[in-house]
Amino acid sequence: MTKTLFIACLVAVLPVTALATSPLESPAKTFTVEQVDSYVESLWKNYVAAEVELRKQENDRREIKLGERTMPFWYKVFGEKPAGGRSLFISMHGGGSAPASLNDNQYKNQQKLYEPEEGVYFVPRAPTNTWNLWHEAHIDDFFERVIENMVLLEDVNPNRVYIMGYSAGGDGVFQLAPRMADRLAAAAMMAGHPNETTPDGLRNLPFTIHMGGRDGSFNRNKKAAEWKTMLADLNKQDPQGYTHEVTIHEGLGHWVNRKDAVAVPWMAKFTRNISPQLVVWKQDDRTHNRFYWLAVSDEQLKPRAVIRVRHDGQAFEVLHSDVSEFFIRVSDQMIDFDQEVIVKYNDQTLFRGQLTRSKATIQKTFDERHDRTAVFSAEIQVKIPGE
Numbered sequence: 001m002t003k004t005l006f007i008a009c010l011v012a013v014l015p016v017t018a019l020a021t022s023p024l025e026s027p028a029k030t031f032t033v034e035q036v037d038s039y040v041e042s043l044w045k046n047y048v049a050a051e052v053e054l055r056k057q058e059n060d061r062r063e064i065k066l067g068e069r070t071m072p073f074w075y076k077v078f079g080e081k082p083a084g085g086r087s088l089f090i091s092m093h094g095g096g097s098a099p100a101s102l103n104d105n106q107y108k109n110q111q112k113l114y115e116p117e118e119g120v121y122f123v124p125r126a127p128t129n130t131w132n133l134w135h136e137a138h139i140d141d142f143f144e145r146v147i148e149n150m151v152l153l154e155d156v157n158p159n160r161v162y163i164m165g166y167s168a169g170g171d172g173v174f175q176l177a178p179r180m181a182d183r184l185a186a187a188a189m190m191a192g193h194p195n196e197t198t199p200d201g202l203r204n205l206p207f208t209i210h211m212g213g214r215d216g217s218f219n220r221n222k223k224a225a226e227w228k229t230m231l232a233d234l235n236k237q238d239p240q241g242y243t244h245e246v247t248i249h250e251g252l253g254h255w256v257n258r259k260d261a262v263a264v265p266w267m268a269k270f271t272r273n274i275s276p277q278l279v280v281w282k283q284d285d286r287t288h289n290r291f292y293w294l295a296v297s298d299e300q301l302k303p304r305a306v307i308r309v310r311h312d313g314q315a316f317e318v319l320h321s322d323v324s325e326f327f328i329r330v331s332d333q334m335i336d337f338d339q340e341v342i343v344k345y346n347d348q349t350l351f352r353g354q355l356t357r358s359k360a361t362i363q364k365t366f367d368e369r370h371d372r373t374a375v376f377s378a379e380i381q382v383k384i385p386g387e
Helices: 002-013 033-061 100-110 138-154 168-179 217-237 259-268 359-369
Strands: 018-020 063-066 069-078 086-092 119-124 156-166 186-190 207-212 244-249 278-282 306-312 315-321 325-330 341-345 348-353 378-383
Touching: 033 063, 033 138, 033 359, 063 138, 069 138, 086 138, 086 168, 086 259, 119 138, 138 156, 138 168, 156 168, 156 259, 168 186, 186 259, 207 217, 207 259, 217 244, 244 259, 315 378, 341 378, 348 378
Parallel strands: 086 119, 086 156, 156 186, 186 207, 207 244, 315 341
Antiparallel strands: 018 378, 063 069, 069 119, 278 306, 306 315, 325 378, 341 348
């Protein structure tokens, strides 16, 4: 039955360069919204049963070990837990290419810098003592684990996760925020340097910068001013995106006398939007397979590649793609499954057809992150013509 429906979909929309996922059941008995919710809940319960004891042990040791690297951590819970779950603030210390003792002291200092009104204030100790200690490729995996653990053990709301960092920790925010934007609700960069990264991927992630006006080492102050201009220009071109606040603390150097603490309540105003109308995905040198409702296979992972897709009701428009194939994922929060979906690129219709909720897609997108709020129930494989 699956093969028959799949072929029928292709015939209905030829010529076409996009393929829809197969349905969970026959057309006579499709997967309903209620069944999707029930299935996601069952996946969550199975995941909790399988993982909770292991994660508790990890949490009790106050360190996460992935491969040959270990990341110690400290955290403190503030305020009353909201009905929807706690907030999570991941706060990265300074230091860098220095003796371990210096980075250890920075780690301890970071524990005292900020106090959110509500939430889990989580301070990790970088697994290495390198200059780029907070934006090496392994950091993404560690932070994925942190988010999973805090959701599981401290009832953190996955839509209220924030990252922040000072000095070398700020370097990490500059790099991690664009490439992990779909895991976050907002980000705050203090006294860091962006290196080669750009703000393109921050389209749907509120971003704040705090910099001392006299912080001239590595031209940090000049770079902050450049980012202030870039973010303002991006927001002017796209008023629904690139929410930002940049504060240059005139007369202050690398240490801004805790004036940056206002970034914590600023971030807390925002909640993650997992299905924005426009996705701007720019891969870093550390690549990812999914970003909001877009995804790519391992074969299409390309450093610095950009994909831009706009969503409006039942329609998707591919504005730019540096890869030849990718996936558009959808849920009942994004489309009406009883109506046709259209995907266009340069005035060409790449896909037109009705989608069916897929058990395989639900399980796959849950297993990727164990995030009940970021599960999709169907996907369209998009192939860019001429590639």
